[in-house]
Amino acid sequence: MYKIGLTGGIGSGKSRVADFFQEWGASVIDTDAIAHELTTVGGAAIEPLRAAFGAGMITPEGALNRQAMRDAVFRDPSARLRLEAIIHPMIGRVTQERAALATGCYLVFVVPLLVESGRWRDKVDRICVVDCDPATQVARVQARSGLTPEAIARIMSAQASREERLAVADDVVLNDKDTSLQALAQSARILHDAWCTAARQRQAGTD
Template identity: 50%
Template sequence: MRPYTVALTGGIGSGKSTVAQGFAELGAGVIDTDAIAHELTTPQGPAIAPILAAFGPMILSAEGWLDRACLRRIVFADPEARRRLEAILHPMIERVMLERLQSLNADYVLLVIPLLFETGQERHADRVLVVDVPETIQVARVMARSGLSAEEVQRIIAVQLPRHERIARAHDLIDNSGAPQDLEPQIQRLHAQYLRLAGA
């Protein structure tokens, strides 16, 4: 039987990893699908061969590592290419996530899934937590973090579920538009709530 499960999602640059880390420090189990995606796309990872077959050798560096910037340029310029990549990666990521969920020993588990609603994976969770920030903050944070241009960040935001829809489909909301210390009381309150729900 799987543990009580909360799906954590939010737009790019909303601070999902920071929030997940806060819950982990309080004892929650955390499974991060971005981390799984990175594992699957290391040089020996099972996703490399099908990605190479779909997109050609230009998506690999000389050392055999996935050139994420190159692949990102391809898939955000071409919706069909993006669908092709998602068809390879998403089922693999989901399978690993569910295997880990079954074997994780924790009072409750957070599944960090950036494209939660877009992939229909909210069905794996008892509850949905959305980390929310205004779009202007998303753009500024992603530009500072990854060196992408505003236009590139906007293209990524455009393929994600609109902010108002994400909020409407959330059970719980964390506002991450303020200072880092503003997160802690929100995480503490929800952690206590999830422990109660898991116990019930």
């Protein structure tokens, strides 16, 4: 299948853009959603995380204590490495399983840390970045999550910069504070149509 890597900083609106593509007929695999599945009550990552980090990282209900883990990885870089060593291979396996079953005119991998991982350039045909200015990111995340600006800044500091994301982008969807939902959809639709055309051309070339 024709494959797109979709990314963007926290609060950029990449999930909304991914929803558009799915509504229009693409298959979408969201690695962040997979991570949440693995770390919710009964998730496959819970017991390995409990063994590695202790019971304090697991809520009484049996899910990952996300705030405690967020604090731990910001305090201790080695904690982030231990977390990633557990969760990333699991996300990779689930992603591969779902990709093998995907249908649709093309396949979108939504990967928040696509640029940071350095592993996706050779796995996809195009990288699409949903872009907005940092101030808009902070305002959106604060509105939806209630996190303090300082906490949001810490999250953003662990992600690629806006410039780094744009440097690897084949396609860009602008979603600044003044971007209306209609304008966002129009920008996404142009890319959707182009990708569907490329996917059909590839399929015709293999038939």
